[in-house]
Every structure is written in C-alpha cells, then in structure tokens.
Amino acid sequence: MENIITSKDNPTVKLYQKLSSSKKERLQYGLFVLEGLRIVEDALREESGITQLILTQKAQERYGEELLQADLRSTRTIVISNELGNKIASTDTTQGVFAMCRIPVQRSVRSILKSDGKFLVLFGLQDPGNVGMMIRTADALGIDGVILSGSCDLYSPKVIRSTMGSVFRMKIAVENDADVLFSELEEAGTVTSAAVIDKDAVSVTECSFEGTQAVFIGNEGNGLPCDIAQRCKRRVIIPMHGNINSLNAAMAAGILMWELSK
Numbered sequence: 001m002e003n004i005i006t007s008k009d010n011p012t013v014k015l016y017q018k019l020s021s022s023k024k025e026r027l028q029y030g031l032f033v034l035e036g037l038r039i040v041e042d043a044l045r046e047e048s049g050i051t052q053l054i055l056t057q058k059a060q061e062r063y064g065e066e067l068l069q070a071d072l073r074s075t076r077t078i079v080i081s082n083e084l085g086n087k088i089a090s091t092d093t094t095q096g097v098f099a100m101c102r103i104p105v106q107r108s109v110r111s112i113l114k115s116d117g118k119f120l121v122l123f124g125l126q127d128p129g130n131v132g133m134m135i136r137t138a139d140a141l142g143i144d145g146v147i148l149s150g151s152c153d154l155y156s157p158k159v160i161r162s163t164m165g166s167v168f169r170m171k172i173a174v175e176n177d178a179d180v181l182f183s184e185l186e187e188a189g190t191v192t193s194a195a196v197i198d199k200d201a202v203s204v205t206e207c208s209f210e211g212t213q214a215v216f217i218g219n220e221g222n223g224l225p226c227d228i229a230q231r232c233k234r235r236v237i238i239p240m241h242g243n244i245n246s247l248n249a250a251m252a253a254g255i256l257m258w259e260l261s262k
Contacts (some may be wrong), residue, residue: 002155002255003052003078003079004028004057004080004081004234005078005079005081005084006080006081006083006084006085008084012052012054012076012078013080013084013088015055015100016030016033016088016098016100016106016216017030017088018040019031019032019033019100020033020088020090020157022260023032023153023155023156025107026103026153026155027103030045030072030101030103030177031051031101031102031103032100032101032103032155032157032160032217033098033099033100033101033133033160034050034098034099034100034160035089035090035091035094035095035097035098035099035157035161036042036091036094036097036161037059037063037067037095037097037164038164038165039160039161039164040067040097040098040099041070042068042140042164042165042168043099043101043165043168044070044071045070046165046168046169046196047071047212048101048102048104049101049102049104049170050075050100050102051074051076051077051100051101051102052076052077052078052100053067053072053073053075053076053077053078053097053098053099054077054078054079054080054098054099054100055067055077055078055079055080055096055097055215056079056080056081056082056085056094056097056098057079057080057081057082057096057215058085058096059081059085059095059096059097060079062096063095063097067097078257081190082096082190083185085098090157090158090161090240091161101120102150102228106173106174107171107172107173108173108175108184109147109173109175109180109181109184109185110184110187110188111173112144112147112151112171112172112173113145113184113185113190113212114144114212115189115212115246116210116211117144117145117187117212117213118143118144118209118212118213118214118257118260119143119144119145119146119147119190119213119214119215119217120134120141120143120146120147120148120214120215120217120218120256120260121147121149121181121192121214121217122134122146122147122148122149122151122217122253122254123149123150123151123216123217123218123219123224123225123228124149124150124151124218124219124222124225124226124250125134125148125151125152125217125218125220125226126151126152126219127152127219127220127221128152128153128156128158128159129158129159129162129250130162130220130248130249130250131148131151131152131154131159131162132159132160132163132164132167133139133159133162133163133250134146134236134249134250135159135162135163135166135167135170135172135219136162136163136166136193137250137253137254138147138166138170138212138246138257139163139166139169139170139240140166141254141257141258141261143170143257143260143261144171144172144259145170145172146171146172146173147168147172147174147175147181147214148172148173148174148175149174149175149176149178149181150178153173154167154174156170161247178228178231180233183204184225185214188212189211189212190212190213190214190229190232191209191211191212191213191214191233191234192214192215192216192232192233192234193207193213193214193215193216193234193235193236194218194224194228194229194230194232194233194234194235194236194254195216195217195218195223195224195236195237195238195252195256196218196223196224196229196235196236196237196255197237198230198235198237199225199237200235201235201236201237202234202235202236202237202238203236203237203238203239204237204238204255204256204259205239205240205259207234207236207259209259209260209262211259215227215236215253215256215260216228217249217252217256218249219249220249226237236256238252238255238256
C-alpha cells in the first residue's frame with residue numbers, strides 16, 4: 001500500500017468524486033463507485049470487477065485484514081486520511097470503505113428472458129432509492145430479471161447502495177426504446193401486465209401468472225403512461241381498502257412480485 005493520501009487533488013480521489021457525481025463520467029470511464037463494507041465485500045465475492053479499493057486510516061485498521069483476504073491481484077489499494085474519507089463519502093456516517101468497479105457489458109432484454117421466467121419492468125422510475133429497493137426485493141423473491149426502461153441510472157451511487165449487493169446477483173437489462181422492449185417480450189411469448197390504478201383493471205389476486213410473465217411498474221408520481229399500459233396484454237390493480245387509492249411504487253412492486261413468485 002502507498003503512504004496515506006491527504007490531498008483532495010490526488011488523481012484517484014478526484015476520479016472517485018467524478019464517478020460519484022456524474023453519469024457522463026461513469027459512462028466515459030466505464031466505472032461506477034461503491035461505498036460501504038458490505039457492498040464492497042459483495043462485489044469482491046461476486047468477482048464484479050473492482051479496479052480500485054480505497055480505505056481510510058480507520059477502515060484499514062478495522063477492516064483491512066478482512067478485505068485483503070480477497071483476491072486483489074487486479075485491484076489497486078490506497079489509504080486516505082479519515083478527513084478525506086469524510087469529504088468523498090455520500091453517507092453521513094461513512095465506514096471509510098470505497099471502491100471503483102467496472103460497469104459490466106449491458107444486457108439486452110432478449111438475453112435475460114427465459115421460458116416461464118418472471119420479470120419486473122421499471123418504466124420511467126426516477127427515484128434511485130426506489131429502483132434499488134425493487135432490485136433488492138426482486139433478488140429476495142427469486143424474480144428472474146429486472147428491466148429498466150426510461151428510468152434513472154442503474155449505476156448511480158444511491159441505486160447501487162439501495163440494492164444492498166443485489167445488483168451483482170440479479171439479471172438486469174436496460175432498454176429505453178419501448179418498441180424494442182415490447183417486440184422482444186412478445187417474441188418470447190411473455191404475458192405483459194400493467195400495474196395501474198383503475199377500477200376496471202383485474203385484481204392481482206385474480207390473475208394467473210403461469211408461463212413467462214412481465215409486470216410493468218410506472219413512475220412514482222404519474223404511474224405508467226396510458227399508451228404503455230394499453231400496449232400490455234392486461235391491466236392489473238392491487239385491491240385496497242379505506243380511502244387509500246395508491247401505494248409507494250416500491251411497495252406496490254413488492255406485492256406484485258410476491259404474486260409473481262407464488
């Protein structure tokens with residue numbers, strides 16, 4: 001390891017900050033950032049292409065021996081001051097464990113589809129915390145894949161952090177062209193269901209989810225665009241009681257994925 005780095009102008013520190021704050025920089029360098037012991041350990045365990053490990057002095061003392069047991073032959077490790085760690089952290093109480101990771105080759109929708117598979121389509125989702133939570137829930141419930149269309153950047157720090165490591169295990173495709181998306185789903189014989197708030201929609205409790213299935217979840221505030229909902233083979237609704245007529249997008253996705261996984 002090198003000597004302790006204290007300057008914010010260090011090239012590695014500057015690159016980490018660029019990647020943390022800018023999608024453009026992430027795409028340019030083909031890298032994204034990780035923060036936190038657990039997600040860095042998950043990335044190392046899944047051999048997810050960590051190129052740079054950054055530890056604060058405190059983190060090196062506390063976690064260094066544990067982290068260095070992993071195969072780090074292709075990973076450069078540096079130590080920075082605790083103060084510098086606080087400056088580059090995106091959390092209030094950082095553990096002082098940071099990493100840069102290669103963005104994997106983007107999967108196509110076709111490449112993740114399989115017969116009798118169950119899939120979640122996130123259409124126009126803009127809250128990174130929600131997107132990350134949905135990916136994590138999909139992993140927990142055994143969903144076969146997640147497709148992002150017109151949604152926030154999969155590799156933003158908040159999405160990655162919210163997945164709690166599931167981003168390294170789940171099959172995730174990105175397809176922003178709705179025509180291509182529906183074409184590939186239809187070619188695979190997928191039954192598409194639009195989650196809507198409409199009294200004429202079919203209750204999710206009355207739906208059969210046999211065969212290859214994909215459930216569409218729309219934007220947090222506006223739901224699915226009408227034209228997208230109409231292109232799906234059916235519209236489904238989660239029955240609710242009282243005066244409640246909508247749920248948080250991540251909560252709704254969790255309920256729908258539970259029904260899918262039965």
